[in-house]
Amino acid sequence: MTKHFTIINYKLRQLLYTILLILLTSCGGNLTRKESELLRQLDDSIAARPAIEQRKEADLQRLKNLSRSQHGDVARYSVYDRLFAAYINYEIDSAMQYARLKLDLARDSGNDSLICDALLDKMNAMSATGVYVEAVDTYESIDTTLLSPSQKWQYFNQTYGLFSALMSQKGVPVSADKYLQIKVSALRRLYEMRDTASLDGLFMTASLAAVGEGDARHSIIKIQHNLEHNDSLTIHHRAILYYIQSHLYGIVGDDDRAFSTMIHSAICDISTPVREHKSLYELAAMLYSRGDIERAYRYIDTSLDDLFKTKAYLQMQSIEEIMPTIAGAYRAKKENDRRRMNILLALISVVSVLAVGACYFFYREKRKVDASRRVLEEINRRLSLANAQLNESDHVKELYVGQYINMCSSYLSRVDKYRTHLLSIARSKSVDALLSALKSRSFVTSELQDFYQSFDESFLAIYPNFVHELNMLISEESRFNEDNCKTLNTELRVFALIRLGITDSTKIAEFLRRSVSTIYNYRVKMRNSALCQRDQFEEKVKSIGKTEL
Secondary structure, eight states: OOOOOOOSSHHHHHHHHHHHHHHHHHOOOOOHHHHHHHHHHHHHHHEEEEEHHHHHHHHHHHHHHHHHHOSSSHHHHHHHHHHHHHTTOOOOOHHHHHHHHHHHHHHHOOOOOOHHHHHHHHHHHHHHOOHHHHHHHHHHHHOOOGHHHHHHHHHHHHHHHHHHHHHSSSOOTTHHHHHHHHHHHHHHHHHHOOOOHHHHHHHHHHHHTTTTSSOHHHHHHHHHHHHOEEEOOOOOHHHHHHHHHHHHHTTOOOOHHHHHHHHHHHHHHHHHOOSSSSSSHHHHHHHHHOOHHHHHHHHHHHHHHHHHHHTTTHHHHHHHHHHHHHHHHHHHHHEEEEEEEHHHHHHHHHHHHHHHHHHHHHHHHHHHHHHHHHHHHHHHHHHHHHHHHHHHHHHHHHHHHHHHHHHHHOOOOHHHHHHHHHHHHHHHHHHHHHHHHHHHOOHHHHHHHHHHHHHHHHEEEEEEHHHHHHHHHGGGGGGGOOOSOOOHHHHHHHHHHTTTTHHHHHHHHHTTTTHHHHHHHHHHHHHHHHHHOOOHHHHHHHHHOOOOO
């Protein structure tokens, strides 16, 4: 079948919906669901025509190849006959060519039956192309006494069609009465010869009923029975039966079934495929009467294109009668659509301006709200950070106060124990022994080791990732071993004290029992290995372990 902008304001959105609804309503038709589905199938068939015609062309080429491989006249004649049948409703010039080839072979063979068959095909092709003089000459050259029963049926059927076409021409000569007599005589003979049990008989009976000569309702039932139960029907036969049935429905006043049945006929014609067809342009006329101008124009344009390809000039005359009406209505519809589109575009432009204004207003208000929210978020962030730092500070103070009390208590106990030890020496030994004990630094050394061990454990309990985070601040070659996570060396203790807020080198030296210059050298060395700015290094050390939001 050939066939984010978001508006914030509710009223603007409703207005746009209303405009679109009006446009869609004005373009809609009054088709039922079944009719819409049938038309969709027809549109799909038209869209698939290139592939359908490609398959037909391949079949025609195979027949042509087969004709070149045949040696006997009768065998070649049979293939030419098949080619004529394939071309007669598809490309009449080619059908004419094979009718003449058939006639040449038939005359060479001297077979009267084949000659009559070839003349009938030639007459058929001449009549379809509008070459009426030669068609009449061919008609007059046929010896009816040599015709078989099936050939007689074909002869009178084609005679009726030829002289009906002649009478439909403008400026028909004075022989019109003669043509009418021949036409009526042929129809009478067809009626006499009809076999109601055969498909040709059904075509004849139904066709007569379609022009008011018979029971239309009975013919509708007969056709429907064949469509449902006759498995031998080809797609082309079905197209013809649906076409006749559509006209019969029109006679009995059932326009809806006439319409849907004509769609069936058009689908079959397009699927065969044939190019000389009446169903599609008659369907276009029905669609025009129902107000579907665009589809009617598309279908009649397709029909006209087909007839130009097949050169069926008789059918072109029928299309020419309705084409100007549909084309004029199509142009008027397009102009009306253009006007409606201009009105719609103008309305959409107005809505767009209003929408842009609304968006600008909401954007401006949103910026104010966003600015206020950012201020509140920053205040909340700072309060949360301050609260976290206070909590951290309280936690550190609690830990250090507890550790300080434990250390003081332990230190007093050891001092008292050391005092008792010295008193015991003074009582039991000489003054020299007492002086020797007082001069020894083992007690102080042991106490310092215990003090530093206690400091390391307390500090690492509060900042367990201190060594790792410090390593992240310095170059790789200067980093400390992280395997021993329970003690610190002197250099790490320097920066542990800086993390605790003790930055005076003299106080750090007194605490660690090192010289001020040693402490200074440690600090310079670490600043030189820092990955950040040297003057920012110790500030970053002071931030190790802090809570960040």
